Amino acid sequence: MRIKAHCTDTARNPIANETAGRPKLSGNTQLLRWFSTLSVLCLALILSVHGGAVAQNSLNSPVGNHQTITLACNPFPPAKIAENANQPGYDVEILRAAFASRNISLLTPFYPWKRAYFLAQTGQVDGLCSCSYLPEREADFLYSDTLGHVRVSLYATNKEVLETVDRIEDARNMTVGVVNGYNLETSAREAGVDVIMANSETTLVNLLLSRRLDAVLSFRAPMDYLLNVKNDGIPNASTIKSKILSNDPYYSCIARKTEHADRLMTELNVGLAAIRKNGLYDTIMEKYGILSDISQ
16 A cells, blocks of 8 residues: 555656646546556556565675574484484484574585585585594594584393493404494404394394394494384384493584684584583483483
8 A cells, every 4th residue: 555655646746747838638648648657657666666675685694694504414313314304313403402592503414424524624514513533633623512422332132241241342252233334343343243234223123132143232322212212113122221332422523614613613612501501402312312411
């Protein structure tokens, strides 16, 4: 209604000026000319209004809008789940919450590990969702405060098996299952363990329950997720017990080539501290069936 009224008011004076001193036109001709002039003016006004809207939707963020950064993730359920937008993994949710508390939005594209590392190392993304500490990586990355812990556990249905194993070398006389592709295979074979490979934790659990394995060596997170959250109808899953063999921290990494990398890392650490204090960190971990306490 406001645009219509403005068009009508604007049209009156130009039409009056245009017709002054000219021969009087017929009513129909004069009315037609008025409508024509009015239409042109309205069109000009509408284009002007829409032109302003286009400018506001430009690629440049409005003043005061929050920052957006990109961290490359490698698929590793349940910490990082590429195929589930509603449950992207606890690492992703924790990082998003920590950055959001600092008014920073996080994008988390998924790549194979080597590709993700290359993109971050060369500054094509702002960093990595998570990485373990290696001294040689310090030249390329800043490390956050602890994001979580990588726990390696031995799983068995027989308590005596767990009681006799404190290190992987203690399982030399056992048949132990490992997921194909995990670097745990290398450490187990180097320790002289009889290793059976499988394509998933589900397959290993079924082999364990059918007594075809003495134990399963696995990262705790995917196994806990399978047994406590997914379950997948596994019978007698509650009979499986576990023992942690190693517990190492991991971090989020910001590429040194990222603009204002130091400030960004500070913001992340402040955000991580905030969500730990308010309980959101634990809530996210529990959602995926993971105990956040480092002693577990």
